[in-house]
């Protein structure tokens with residue numbers, strides 16, 4: 375029935391699992407009162423120069439952690455305590471500190487990131503593709519040190535710090551635990567952390583301040599954690615970014631790929647918030663989350679951007695309409711694809727590629743359907759990793775046998 379088909383129908387992802395967020399938001403007012411802090415400058419060490427760190431002792435009572443965990447009291451909101459777990463030799467002596475529950479610390483320790491000795495063989499290596507530069511009006515940013523092309527892997531790093539997302543601890547209490555977590559890391563990494571951008575620049579809450587300006591999110595065992603990747607933190611935002619990031623929650627890696635050609639010297643940007651939202655929404659998230667006003671091309675031409683966005687929404691609704699009066703067609707899907715490219719949304723092509731695969735399959739064109747399904751799958755993997763809720767399955771199913779897929783020949787009469 376139509377209802378069953380609609381339920382099966384593919385939906386756009388929300389970008390919640392990959393958006394920057396901050397647990398300090400609730401305490402922003404308090405934090406504002408605390409004074410001013412100007413961060414010291416220090417040079418960034420290459421992880422390969424890190425000194426050898428103490429290895430976790432297999433027979434220690436807190437293995438695989440190198441330091442005894444220190445814990446909060448039981449927090450009512452989670453009916454558990456949170457503790458600082460550090461492994462200072464994690465990922466070739468880079469180190470990692472995790473502020474989480476005892477149960478989740480075991481989940482972390484069981485991940486391939488900790489279990490597989492080869493997990494990070496080609497991770498945490500500074501590539502020859504980028505250098506940081508001071509950019510007018512936007513602090514430090516990443517620029518291409520040579521021409522880059524689609525899918526070039528620009529960065530790939532493990533996090534220094536992960537923190538369970540809670541809002542029960544007081545700001546000062548949280549600061550105490552987070553500062554311990556960072557101080558237990560190799561000194562070079564501690565310095566690198568403190569050198570990152572801050573929002574409030576307040577000495578007494580500087581560890582949270584860094585997270586406020588730089589955190590990504592990683593979900594482990596269903597629990598969201600803020601995650602701090604210091605090198606990656608230097609990417610500035612653009613609503614039509616030239617690169618896309620993907621977080622692998624099993625290997626605990628954050629990888630950034632180019633999504634279009636980037637010239638030598640050009641800034642490399644990512645999106646901190648979904649670019650597939652109206653301009654006022656993006657602007658307000660960037661303002662409240664990161665305290666800056668976005669002046670990218672899509673924001674400065676807001677009326678054109680939002681008119682285009684509204685058209686894209688209308689086209690997507692038509693393509694997602696499987697009733698007998700639907701205006702969805704391969705031609706409309708191809709038009710949508712071009713609009714995404716014209717908007718500079720090459721890092722978000724899973725949506726239009728997906729619609730194109732379905733629209734071509736619906737008119738019985740297996741060749742086109744398979745081509746676009748493969749592109750949709752690739753685009754999902756470039757941004758949502760394999761954990762993206764269902765969005766990978768649908769393309770894998772279609773690729774396996776498009777003729778038994780629910781969309782096969784669903785609109786043939788009108789569009790062939």
Ligand SMILES: C[S@@+](CC[C@H](N)C(=O)[O-])C[C@H]1O[C@@H](n2cnc3c(N)ncnc32)[C@H](O)[C@@H]1O
Pocket residue numbers: 511512513514515570571572573587588607608609610611612664665666667668669670
């Ligand atoms: C994750 S950091 C990016 C690196 C940062 N520019 C630095 O100096 O380390 C986020 C901060 O960079 C600045 N930023 C990022 N994108 C920006 C943009 N498009 N325009 C202005 N400032 C931006 C904001 O201050 C934001 O809070």
